[in-house]
Amino acid sequence: MTAAHPGFAAVMADLFGAAPPARVGVALSGGGDSTALLALAAGWAAAAGVALAAATVDHGLRPGARAEAAAAGEMARGLGVAHDILAWQGWTGRGNLQDAARRARRALLADWARARGIDAVLLGHTADDQAETVLMRLARGSGVDGLSGMAALRRADGITWARPLLGTRRAWLRDWLRAGAMVWAEDPSNADPRFFRVRARAALGGLADLGIDVAGLCATADRMRVARAALDAATADALTRLADVDAAGDVRIAAAGLAALPGELRLRVAARAIMWVSGTQYRPRRTALSALLERGGTLAGCVWTEAGATIRIAREPAALTGRVAAAGARWDGRWRIEGPAVREGARIGALGAAGLRACPDWRETGLPRASLLATPALWRNDALIAAPVAAPGGAWRAVLDPACGPLAPDCDYRVEPLADIAI
Numbered sequence: 001m002t003a004a005h006p007g008f009a010a011v012m013a014d015l016f017g018a019a020p021p022a023r024v025g026v027a028l029s030g031g032g033d034s035t036a037l038l039a040l041a042a043g044w045a046a047a048a049g050v051a052l053a054a055a056t057v058d059h060g061l062r063p064g065a066r067a068e069a070a071a072a073g074e075m076a077r078g079l080g081v082a083h084d085i086l087a088w089q090g091w092t093g094r095g096n097l098q099d100a101a102r103r104a105r106r107a108l109l110a111d112w113a114r115a116r117g118i119d120a121v122l123l124g125h126t127a128d129d130q131a132e133t134v135l136m137r138l139a140r141g142s143g144v145d146g147l148s149g150m151a152a153l154r155r156a157d158g159i160t161w162a163r164p165l166l167g168t169r170r171a172w173l174r175d176w177l178r179a180g181a182m183v184w185a186e187d188p189s190n191a192d193p194r195f196f197r198v199r200a201r202a203a204l205g206g207l208a209d210l211g212i213d214v215a216g217l218c219a220t221a222d223r224m225r226v227a228r229a230a231l232d233a234a235t236a237d238a239l240t241r242l243a244d245v246d247a248a249g250d251v252r253i254a255a256a257g258l259a260a261l262p263g264e265l266r267l268r269v270a271a272r273a274i275m276w277v278s279g280t281q282y283r284p285r286r287t288a289l290s291a292l293l294e295r296g297g298t299l300a301g302c303v304w305t306e307a308g309a310t311i312r313i314a315r316e317p318a319a320l321t322g323r324v325a326a327a328g329a330r331w332d333g334r335w336r337i338e339g340p341a342v343r344e345g346a347r348i349g350a351l352g353a354a355g356l357r358a359c360p361d362w363r364e365t366g367l368p369r370a371s372l373l374a375t376p377a378l379w380r381n382d383a384l385i386a387a388p389v390a391a392p393g394g395a396w397r398a399v400l401d402p403a404c405g406p407l408a409p410d411c412d413y414r415v416e417p418l419a420d421i422a423i
Contacts, residue, residue: 004047007421008040021119028054030072034124035184036173042079110157120160128170131217149221152414167418235268236408248371279333315374320350335376339396351377359390
């Protein structure tokens, strides 16, 4: 077991305060950054009385990946840390490989953490990763949100994701590993110029003459996070004043109030409403949002309509085709149906036109027909058991899961930069 590093302990105290989570996970790829993170976290956890576990995602994309994951597990167990290998089998060979792998990795790690009662997962991103991210987003024309870079602390998927090395340089971590005679594996994809990040890393090395370096790009991210926090606070205030959620789970916004907001805030309010209704974690593109505000229509599985003084953002029924969940489970990322136990085979699905026909008094709810079509219902085969939104008052009720969070966004990321643990 490695000794606790005082700089790392100080960063962890800065992230989590005097009472860290009881159980913490580490995302371990076996590369230099995550290996250093695990060794540093192992010393900290032993001193802090925290239960530590690690997981390696085997993407199954290279012949040696499984052996590398097994080697990472041996290294973890050598540090006294329990280890699991999580296999990804979802790559179809189409689309953006790195983005698909990143999303799959996050989902697998979140499931792993929840299953083991782990409250927080540590990620090994460094100051170099932050600088590369800002440079890549600058190349794509990102605004404040994109240029704020990666968050040191963020809550998503019911897990706290922390990046305690975000203030520390990659080279220092490798020097520290060498000093401790620790070994790591290098992923060959990190040198593959087909990937945008690899090209950004190479380009960054040639920009120092212009004063564009890791420190400067990280400072830009720090300043953008301050600006983002101010915009998020203004967005939350606007949503609190102008919007509410009705029984169908639709967001209703006062049209005149939205029109009176500055353009950037209008876009942010619209984006937040769409993300909340659809359950997506990704903000729609700016051009698509602007078109939606101007003409209405559909976007990201939502329908935007304006009638009189009210704008309504509802779930698009077509987006729910084939989307089902077991009775008692969360459906469409937001809903649960609570009530008496049901026999095996019951499922939650959209009410749809057939279900609505079985609810002759649905107009008494005062909710639009199109909205009711997308509300949750309890089914067994083709038989409707309950429609808690369209036919309320029965033994079952539909509730919005607290995990989907409030409509008004919380500022769930750190504004202050993290210290360099090497200092």
